[in-house]
Amino acid sequence: MGQVVAPCHVQRFCRRHAACVRGGHGMSDRSAANRRPGGDGMKYLIIGAGVAGVSACQAIREKDAGAELLVLTEEQFPFYTRLRLPDLVAGRIEPAKLVLKDAGWFDRLGIELRLNTRAEAIRPDPLRVIAGSEEFAAEKVLIATGADSFLPPVEGSDLGNVFTLRRMNDALAIRARAAEASRCVIVGGGVLGFEIGEALRSRGLEVTVVEIAERLLPRQTDAGAAGVIRSLMERRGFEVVLGVKPVRFIQSGGEAEAIALSDGRSIAADLFIISAGVKPRVDVATASGIKTRRGIVVDDSLQTSLGGVFAAGDCTEHKGILYGIWRASEEQGRFAGLAMTGERIAYSGTVRSYRLNLLGTTLLTAGMIEPSGN
Numbered sequence: 001m002g003q004v005v006a007p008c009h010v011q012r013f014c015r016r017h018a019a020c021v022r023g024g025h026g027m028s029d030r031s032a033a034n035r036r037p038g039g040d041g042m043k044y045l046i047i048g049a050g051v052a053g054v055s056a057c058q059a060i061r062e063k064d065a066g067a068e069l070l071v072l073t074e075e076q077f078p079f080y081t082r083l084r085l086p087d088l089v090a091g092r093i094e095p096a097k098l099v100l101k102d103a104g105w106f107d108r109l110g111i112e113l114r115l116n117t118r119a120e121a122i123r124p125d126p127l128r129v130i131a132g133s134e135e136f137a138a139e140k141v142l143i144a145t146g147a148d149s150f151l152p153p154v155e156g157s158d159l160g161n162v163f164t165l166r167r168m169n170d171a172l173a174i175r176a177r178a179a180e181a182s183r184c185v186i187v188g189g190g191v192l193g194f195e196i197g198e199a200l201r202s203r204g205l206e207v208t209v210v211e212i213a214e215r216l217l218p219r220q221t222d223a224g225a226a227g228v229i230r231s232l233m234e235r236r237g238f239e240v241v242l243g244v245k246p247v248r249f250i251q252s253g254g255e256a257e258a259i260a261l262s263d264g265r266s267i268a269a270d271l272f273i274i275s276a277g278v279k280p281r282v283d284v285a286t287a288s289g290i291k292t293r294r295g296i297v298v299d300d301s302l303q304t305s306l307g308g309v310f311a312a313g314d315c316t317e318h319k320g321i322l323y324g325i326w327r328a329s330e331e332q333g334r335f336a337g338l339a340m341t342g343e344r345i346a347y348s349g350t351v352r353s354y355r356l357n358l359l360g361t362t363l364l365t366a367g368m369i370e371p372s373g374n
Contacts, residue, residue, distance in 0.1 A: 042064055042066075042067050042068070042139050042140065042341070043067075043068045043070075043137065043138045043139045043140075044060055044064075044067055044068065044069050044070070044138060044139070044140050044141075044142070044340060045069075045070045045071075045072070045129055045136055045138035045140070045141045045142070046069070046070070046071045046072070046141075046142045046144060047072050047073075047119040047129065047141065047142065047143050047144060047145055047284060048071075048072075048073055048142075048143070048144035048145045048146060048313070048315075049071050049073035049075065049078065049079050049113065050073075050079065050082075050144060050146050050313060050314075050329065051079075051313065051326055051329045051330050051333060052142075052144040052146070052312040052313025052314075052329040052330070052332055052333035052336070053071060053073075053079075053142065053144035053312075053313070053333060054079045054100075054101055054333065055312075055329070055330045055331075055332075055333030055334045055337065056142050056144065056312060056333040056334065056336050056337035056340070057069060057071065057106075057109070057111055057337065058334070058337070059333070059334045059335075059336075059337025059338045059341070060337045060338075060340060060341055061109055061110075061111075063337075063338065063341040063342075063343065064341050067341075069109075069110065069111040069112065070111075070112045070114070070136060070138070071106065071111060071112065071113050071114065072114050072117045072118075072119050072129070072131060072136070073113070073114070073115055073116075073117065074116065074117060074118040074119075075115065075116075075167065075168075076115055076116055076169075077095070077098075077099065077115070077168050078099055078101060078102050078103050078105075078106070078113065078115070079099070079100050079101040079105075080095075080098040080099045080100060080168060081098055081100055082166070082167075082326075083326060084097075084098055085098070085165055085167075085168065085170070085171040086165075086171075086192075086195035086196050086198065086199040087199065088168070088171040088172065088175065089165070089171050089174050089175050089178065089196060089199040089200065090175075090198075090199035090200075090202045090203060091175060091203065092202075095168060095172070098168065117131050117132075118131060118132070119131045119145075119284055120132070120284065120287060121284060121287040121288045122141055122143075122284065122288040122290075122306065122309055123135075123288070124306060124307065124308075127139060127140075127141060127308050127309070129141060138308075139308065140308050140309075140310070140340040141308060141309045141310070142309075142310045142311065142312060142333075142336055142337070142340065143284055143285060143290075143296060143304070143309065143310070143311040143312075143315060144311070144312050144313045144315065144329075144333060144336075145281035145282075145283075145284055145313075145315045146280075146281055146313055146314045146315055146329075147166075147278035147279060147280050147281055147314035147315060147324065148166060148278060148279055148281055149164035149165070149166045149274065149275075149276075149277075149278055149279075150276050150277045150278055150279045151164065151274060151276070152187075152246065152274070152276050154187075154246045154247070154248060154249065154274075155247075155248035155249065156248050156249025156250070156251055156256055157249065157274065159249055159251055159254065159255050159256045159272075160254055160255045161177060161181075161255045161256055161270060161271055161272060162249060162256055162272045162273075162274065163177070163271075163272070163273050163274070164273065164274050164275070165192065165196055165273065165275065166278070174196075174271075174273065177271055178200055178203050178205060178271060179203075180270075181205060181269075181270045181271040182204075182205060182206065182270060183205060183206040183207075183208075183268070183269040183270055183271070184197075184200050184205050184206070184207050184208070184269055184270075184271040184272065184273060185207075185208045185209075185210060185259050185267050185269040185271075185272050185273075186207060186208070186209045186210065186272075186273045186275055187210050187246050187259070187272070187273070187274045187275065187276060188209075188210075188211065188274065188275035188276045188277070189209050189210070189211030189213070189216040189217065189218070189240070189242070190217060190218075190219065190220075190275060190276075190277065191217065191220065192275045193209060193211075193273075193275035194209075194216075194217070194233075196273055196275060197209055197233075197238060200271075201236065201237065201238065205271070206237070206239075207237075207238050207239070208238070208239040208240075208241060208267055208269070209233070209238060209239070209240050209241070210241045210244060210246060210259070210261065210267070211240070211241070211242050211243075212243070212244065212245050213242065213243070214242055214243045215227070215230075215242065216229050216230055216233075216240065216242070217229060217363075217365075220363075220365040221363075221365065225363075229361075229363070232361060241261070241265075241267070244261045244262050244263045244265075245261065245262040246259055246260070246261060246262075247259075247260045247261060247262055248260050249272065250266060256269075256272050257269075257270075259272060277324075278314065278324055279294075280294065280295035280296065280314055280315040280316065280317070280322060281314070281315045282295060282296055282315060285304065285311070285315075288306060288309070289306065290304045290305050290306045290309065290311075291304065291305035292317075293317055293320075294317050294322055295314075295315055295316050295317030295322050296311040296315050296316050296317060297316075297317050298310070298311050298312075298316050298317070298318050300318075300346040300347050300348070301335075301336075301339040301345065301346065301347070302316070302318075302332060302335055302336035302339055302347060303339065310336045310339060310340055311336070312329065312332035312333045312335070312336040313328075313329035313332055313333060314329055316332060318332070318347065318349065319349065321349065323350055323352065325350070325352060325353070327350055327353065328350035328352075331347070331350050332347060332350075335347040353365065
């Protein structure tokens, strides 16, 4: 995979937005000072500071003014929108513009935020979260670890100019590489693949999109709509290759110089991006003995198989469904937060919908597309 870069301006950004936290097993002095009135509150711990985790924090604070709230995130940035990462790749915005809730927001709500802190496991009786050499006691825990980019088993995916896009540092690394590249191959013709492709075309790169399915956006469009989108893309200079699998990256000097396809062709480029979907982050749940299938299995109250532990967002599987969309994560986070405070509430699912601005055309989809295209 491409090396993550942290330019000087990003390091300064992190210092400006970093939460003032201390080591130890409880809330920091500053967080305790800002805790809402109401006496000793329940102790909640949220693993993950994305949309699900933040939505849960807001719901908990609404219902439990005296709660102790601790958020652990392995990211170096506070809560930011992933939806605009392609804009960061394009150079249209800088990192600070992506931040939705900075460290000051957490502080004002009396929430302790720990950046660069990776939760590893949850232990019961009493409930506590293990993070390196530290343990954090809690009465209710939410796992909101999100998802990672899915990497298909393609030889050479770990080469230096092969990237995925999931986090802010990924976008910065791609942007840095794109500044010296002229041609990119994107593996995956889904929503994110389109958005990355448009961002790179705006930088002047030639872009080829390779999709294993027989049509573009196979999860969002039928054959007719997909055909219209392909025509739009080709008129804007994209090359589209459908119905083939990536076999391996052809390397030279530790980097990929081409990608070999299942039909015998190879396509040369100096930048490669794999955009083949996501997979739920279930490592904390697995290490804790919590039931997982494709994601962390939750019931209608977003409760996991371990008492006092809930899950929400892209890491979850509810009634066999993995959503992987912002709206579902937001809704699940709120429902989980309310359930953690004792509210009797049932999550019944989220209607899948997407909005994609592509080459001057707005695409709206809702519901589920079957493999046949119906």
